[in-house]
Amino acid sequence: MRLYEGLFLIDNAYANTELDTVVKHIHDILQKNGAEILKSENWGEKKLAYKVNGHKRGTYFLIHFNAKSMAVAAIRRDLQLSDSIIRFLIVKDSKIEDVSQIGITEPEAAKDINRIPEPATEELLEEADMAINTSNDVQL
Amino acid sequence: MSKKRFSKTSKCRFCRQGIDEVDYKDTHNLQKLTTNQGKLFSRKRSGNCAYHQHIVKASIKRARFMALLPYVA
Numbered sequence: 001m002r003l004y005e006g007l008f009l010i011d012n013a014y015a016n017t018e019l020d021t022v023v024k025h026i027h028d029i030l031q032k033n034g035a036e037i038l039k040s041e042n043w044g045e046k047k048l049a050y051k052v053n054g055h056k057r058g059t060y061f062l063i064h065f066n067a068k069s070m071a072v073a074a075i076r077r078d079l080q081l082s083d084s085i086i087r088f089l090i091v092k093d094s095k096i097e098d099v100s101q102i103g104i105t106e107p108e109a110a111k112d113i114n115r116i117p118e119p120a121t122e123e124l125l126e127e128a129d130m131a132i133n134t135s136n137d138v139q140l
Numbered sequence: 141m142s143k144k145r146f147s148k149t150s151k152c153r154f155c156r157q158g159i160d161e162v163d164y165k166d167t168h169n170l171q172k173l174t175t176n177q178g179k180l181f182s183r184k185r186s187g188n189c190a191y192h193q194h195i196v197k198a199s200i201k202r203a204r205f206m207a208l209l210p211y212v213a
Contacts, residue, residue, distance in 0.1 A: 009207065
């Protein structure tokens with residue numbers, strides 16, 4: 001297993017109406033190929049630097065996941081068949097320690113230890129940080 | 141004269157800060173290493189060492205592919 005990071009550019013026509021299903025679709029593809037999703041982060045809608053297949057704007061989604069190197073080719077093939085994903089980039093990520101500390105930071109299940117600030121889950125993050133601080137104090 | 145201007149700072153900007161990795165998602169800083177048109181700065185112009193210029197080149201190209209940076213602006 002190796003740590004990968006995938007950046008997905010989602011068609012706004014799908015992202016505005018049914019972002020959850022598109023994200024679930026991506027997660028399903030990853031999990032079907034034996035990947036373990038560590039973190040998924042919504043960058044929101046952005047203006048593209050140039051037109052991609054006629055699209056001027058798009059929604060970016062960043063997902064960190066553990067996968068076997070053999071599975072990545074299959075993941076790429078499955079993603080290419082999807083209509084809602086305009087473009088994606090999967091690269092190896094070396095900072096495995098950092099991400100393993102972060103844990104799962106999906107908006108629904110964001111009660112684990114979260115280090116990276118996300119606007120949507122800020123309150124939860126504060127709680128988590130406080131919990132860490134107090135536990136550290138007790139240990140010290 | 142011109143020789144001295146370029147050799148003023150002995151190390152590249154990433155070596156000075158001790159940065160090993162350049163992230164393709166960090167478009168704000170990558171943009172500083174491109175011209176207004178979006179072309180890569182030469183090694184001489186950016187002052188980067190071979191190692192870091194190599195990483196910068198790769199990450200700018202990744203950012204271009206994901207439409208975070210322009211190929212031509």
